[in-house]
Amino acid sequence: MSPGNTFAAELRKAATLPASGVAAAVALLGSSLVTVLNSVSARVALDAGRAEPGSLTSPFELGYAAVPLGTVGAVVLGVTVMSSEYTANSADAGGGRQITATLAASPHRLRLLLAKALTVVLAVAATAAVTIPVCVLIARLVVGDAAPETVGPQEMLHRFLGAALYWTLTGLIAFAVTVFTRSGIVPLVLLTVNSSLVSFSLLLTNVTPLAHWLPDMAGRRLFGGLGTVEGGLDTVPGAIVMAVWTAGLLAVAAAVFARRDA
Amino acid sequence: MITIEQLTKRRGGRLVLDGVGFEARPGRVTAFLGPNGAGKSSTLRVLLGLDRADGGTALVGGRPYRSLRDPLRTVGSMLDGSGAHRSRTARAHVAWVARSNGIPRGRVGEVLERVGLADAGRRRVGRYSLGMGQRLGLAAALLGEPEALVLDEPVNGLDPEGIRWMRGLLRGHADAGGTVLLSSHLMGEVAGIADDLVVIAGGRIAARGTLDEVTAGHPSLEDAFFSLTGAAGPGGAGGAEEAGR
Numbered sequence: 001m002s003p004g005n006t007f008a009a010e011l012r013k014a015a016t017l018p019a020s021g022v023a024a025a026v027a028l029l030g031s032s033l034v035t036v037l038n039s040v041s042a043r044v045a046l047d048a049g050r051a052e053p054g055s056l057t058s059p060f061e062l063g064y065a066a067v068p069l070g071t072v073g074a075v076v077l078g079v080t081v082m083s084s085e086y087t088a089n090s091a092d093a094g095g096g097r098q099i100t101a102t103l104a105a106s107p108h109r110l111r112l113l114l115a116k117a118l119t120v121v122l123a124v125a126a127t128a129a130v131t132i133p134v135c136v137l138i139a140r141l142v143v144g145d146a147a148p149e150t151v152g153p154q155e156m157l158h159r160f161l162g163a164a165l166y167w168t169l170t171g172l173i174a175f176a177v178t179v180f181t182r183s184g185i186v187p188l189v190l191l192t193v194n195s196s197l198v199s200f201s202l203l204l205t206n207v208t209p210l211a212h213w214l215p216d217m218a219g220r221r222l223f224g225g226l227g228t229v230e231g232g233l234d235t236v237p238g239a240i241v242m243a244v245w246t247a248g249l250l251a252v253a254a255a256v257f258a259r260r261d262a
Numbered sequence: 263m264i265t266i267e268q269l270t271k272r273r274g275g276r277l278v279l280d281g282v283g284f285e286a287r288p289g290r291v292t293a294f295l296g297p298n299g300a301g302k303s304s305t306l307r308v309l310l311g312l313d314r315a316d317g318g319t320a321l322v323g324g325r326p327y328r329s330l331r332d333p334l335r336t337v338g339s340m341l342d343g344s345g346a347h348r349s350r351t352a353r354a355h356v357a358w359v360a361r362s363n364g365i366p367r368g369r370v371g372e373v374l375e376r377v378g379l380a381d382a383g384r385r386r387v388g389r390y391s392l393g394m395g396q397r398l399g400l401a402a403a404l405l406g407e408p409e410a411l412v413l414d415e416p417v418n419g420l421d422p423e424g425i426r427w428m429r430g431l432l433r434g435h436a437d438a439g440g441t442v443l444l445s446s447h448l449m450g451e452v453a454g455i456a457d458d459l460v461v462i463a464g465g466r467i468a469a470r471g472t473l474d475e476v477t478a479g480h481p482s483l484e485d486a487f488f489s490l491t492g493a494a495g496p497g498g499a500g501g502a503e504e505a506g507r
Contacts, residue, residue, distance in 0.1 A: 092391060103311065105363060
């Protein structure tokens with residue numbers, strides 16, 4: 001069980017798990033759909049000459065606006081890489097769990113967890129590398145020449161990397177939390193709702209400014225340029241705080257995983 | 263060669279293993295017998311590095327499982343059925359297991375063929391029967407051509423033909439010089455194949471020795487089992503007393 005073999009096996013596991021495909025599809029298709037809706041309504045408004053001043057009309061902004069929602073896909077990827085180990089097989093087939101086979105094949109626990117974390121990073125980064133350009137391309141196709149591009153290539157690259165980093169860190173946080181819970185249900189529901197419908201951390205900022213230091217609030221300026229709430233940390237310090245949260249959670253997850261019975 | 267010595271394990275304050283010790287030797291099939299909850303699975307889980315013992319040692323070829331490099335080339339195991347995720351195909355399952363231990367891809371088809379799943383290899387494991395799951399688990403266990411096989415209730419869910427096939431396979435492995443350790447709570451399945459018996463009850467070893475040694479003084483293996491384990495059955499006396507014989 002060289003580190004390379006363990007990693008290659010984990011990659012293969014993630015690639016052949018239907019849930020990973022669903023997660024990537026949620027990110028890609030969900031974000032694309034939102035982009036189509038946003039772009040079409042922007043195009044209609046532009047053509048009618050009633051685009052409001054300050055509204056998002058540049059193709060990049062329109063495509064990029066759907067990207068924060070794609071975080072849900074990163075959450076699902078992070079969760080399923082771990083929760084699939086603990087899913088019980090059907091009772092007819094003995095009800096066993098994959099973690100038994102995994103640990104028999106790769107008994108070095110820290111190496112295994114590291115291989116899984118790297119798998120999450122690679123899967124999320126690959127999903128981001130496809131999804132974000134696709135969203136921007138869709139917006140460009142729909143809006144066409146109706147609105148000028150106001151975002152320069154340099155800024156586009158920065159914001160693409162920022163979003164990819166935010167997704168990746170969120171995927172790793174979801175992964176670490178699932179190491180604790182073993183079941184995917186709680187982290188999936190909590191983190192999906194937090195990334196899409198209601199941000200609990202955002203609500204908490206009304207109670208205490210300390211909530212700006214929570215990982216998702218700290219990292220939110222990685223989606224540069226998008227309208228977000230005032231206050232809190234700047235982009236770089238925020239990204240560092242989010243990364244520290246991620247590293248801390250992974251370290252605790254590793255300590256727990258190395259010690260506990262399978 | 264599997265060597266277990268003075269193994270103790272507590273779970274939630276309860277002593278589930280209390281000084282468990284025995285050997286499984288090369289060239290022999292060792293059956294690990296006991297009623298449900300006696301400590302069979304707990305012992306095997308510690309042996310395979312899944313759970314931690316509170317005391318004692320469990321070694322394969324003189325080394326703890328967790329220290330083995332490419333463990334599947336030394337020990338093939340099956341616990342709780344196949345261990346395959348229900349939404350994966352059998353072929354995909356065996357393929358990642360092979361990859362994890364650097365076992366050539368060609369072995370995947372070979373072992374699926376060997377256990378009779380060549381035609382069902384592209385079906386999702388969640389739709390397998392219990393017996394097919396056992397065959398798949400065995401396929402993964404055989405992947406690395408290991409010296410030792412450690413199997414928890416391997417004949418569970420197999421039909422009579424499957425049981426016969428499993429016995430032949432395990433016998434062949436031992437006859438070729440390999441070590442076979444299998445657990446069971448069903449004596450009938452074991453009587454026809456085991457060379458050595460280890461009987462566990464209430465987390466303690468009640469008896470160990472060759473089949474003849476353990477059954478000496480009892481009309482049948484079944485009688486010996488009930489007598490030794492104190493399980494409900496004819497002559498269900500306390501196990502500790504019998505263990506002294």
